[in-house]
Amino acid sequence: MTTEKPRQARLPMVSSDLTVKTAWLYYVEGFTQEQIAEKLDVSRV
Numbered sequence: 001m002t003t004e005k006p007r008q009a010r011l012p013m014v015s016s017d018l019t020v021k022t023a024w025l026y027y028v029e030g031f032t033q034e035q036i037a038e039k040l041d042v043s044r045v
Helices: 013-028 033-040
Strands: none
Touching: 013 033
8 A cells, every 4th residue: 555645736837937937037137026027017016
């Protein structure tokens, strides 16, 4: 008998991609939150 580990819920890939892109712009490229919001056409809220 094998014991399976419970699966962890994953965010949709689209959300994950947006998170990575946002983090890259902030930490690597040095963009401000306002610049990122404008570039990605999203609200800062």
